[in-house]
Structure formats: C-alpha cells, structure tokens
Amino acid sequence: MGGVIGPGRRYADLTTTEAGRVGAGDPIAVIPAGAIEPHGPHLPLATDLLVAEHVAAHAVALAAAGTAGTAGVDAWLMPPLGYTKSDEHANLPGALWISADTLFRQVVELGSALRASGFTRVLFVNCHGGNSALLEVALRELRRRFGLRTFLYAGKATPGPTELGMGIHAGWAETSMMLHLHPELVDMTEAQARVPAALADCQHIGFTGPVRFGWLADDLSDTGVIGDPTGADAATGERLVAEHVAVVAGALAEIAEFAPAASVMWGVRR
Ligand SMILES: [Zn+2]
Secondary structure, three states, X not given: OOOOOOOOOEHHHOOHHHHHHHOOOOOEEEEEEOOOOOOOOOOOOOHHHHHHHHHHHHHHHHHHHOOOOOOOOOEEEOOOEOOOOOHHHOOOOOOOOOOHHHHHHHHHHHHHHHHHOOOOXXXXXXXXXXXXXXXXXXXXXXXXXXXXXXXXXXXXXXXXXXXXXXXXXXXXXXXXXXXXXXXXXXXXXXXXXXXXXXXXXXXXXXXXOOEOOOOOXXXXXXXXXXXXXXXXXXXXXXXXXXXXXXXXXXXXXXXXXXXXXXXXXXXOXX
C-alpha cells in the first residue's frame, strides 16, 4: 500500500475484503481538509490541501508504526476534503468554494458512512482556517448522532518575524512549507508582503483577539496574501512540517485510548 502523497495505510486503496476487516478494532479515520483557493501570485491554489495531505499521511504512518515496545495505532488515511468553505476568498480568481451548509451536510453524511464502515474515531487534519469553526460544530454533531469520537487538528499559527502576528494566509509559514514540500509550485519572484498593519493598532479586535470580525480576503489585501512570504525558506518549512506531523502523530496515540469518563449517571448513552 504505497502512495504518491505519503507512505501506506490509504483506506481508498483497500479492496472490499480488506476494508471489511478494518472495523474489527477501534479504527481511526484521518481526514485531511484543505481548500482550493487563491494563495497570492506566488503559491498554488491547492496549498492548504497539499500541506494537509502530507501532514496527515506522514502522521498516520508514524503513529501506525508505533514506538519501541508499543503497538501501532489503528489509523487510516482517508481521501481529503478538497472543495471546502473558502468563501472569504470568493472575490479573487481560483476560489472553488462550497457553502457552509453544503460542507456541514457533507461532513455529517460522511460521518454516518464512516460509522457504518466500522470506524469509531475520526480526526480531521485541517490546514484551511476557514473550515475550523464549521468542523468544530461538526465534531459534536458526529459525536451525538453516530457515537463517533471526534477530533480536529487545526494547527497553530506561526507568524513570521515581519508579520505583526498576522501571517495567516500565504505568508511566511505557508510559503516556507511549500518551498520544502513543492518548490516547483512556488514562484518566489512574485512573493510580496501584504500585512494589514492597521489591524495591529486594534487593542480588542483581531483574528484571535477577544473580539473577532467577519472578513473577506479583499478587505485586507489586494492580492489575497495576508502576511509576508518574502523571507520564507525551505529549511523553516521542513521544521514547521515536522512539527505538525509530530503533533498529529502524538495526538493519534492519545485518540486511540481516549475515553474521558467511564459511565453515564442517568440512563444509557446510545
Ligand atoms: Zn493556505
């Protein structure tokens, strides 16, 4: 079971007979989530998708291999969510987005099908920020309706030194990771900074501050870039990708054992 995006354990490569055996334990479905959306003049539309697939594939391989003296985790790499909720980029060319309603329904129905195929646990590895809030809501929906244990890796923002804490899109971190993973798809001669400096003057309103705001990419930037990709480099990208993989692999080991409470006080949880 090889694969072009990473080593082994790709569920979609299994035969029906093999898939029938997957439900025997407590298998974890690992679903990469990205987007097809504008990433400025220097990065490809599939940036989030490519990073999510790589991180998920390598984390699954690492967790499945186990560490010395411990069994590997029963995790499987699923086909990704590619067309997702990226309407914040709708006013720029290349945004192939679907609505929040449509994505929510897709994820809920996918959860139903995963449960029917024997999966008991689901981890979304999301590399597109616009999906995170919706997936958090979906985690609870899948937990309540289908009894799935559900988890979301939403990564952590890693602002570059010249981004005033606002390198959230096609900036230093993403460009560095793409220079490491797919340098042939990056054109650094087109890399230009677009840091929304006026936002840094706000004490309360921000991407992660106590008061959030509804934004479209073209409110903040004429190119869609929100950050400064000019100082990006492949070595930084290699380090950032390795950090993502290590966290997701470590999380998979916890997810395999996760059971926060042993009993239900009133009645029986179905
Ligand atoms: Zn991105």
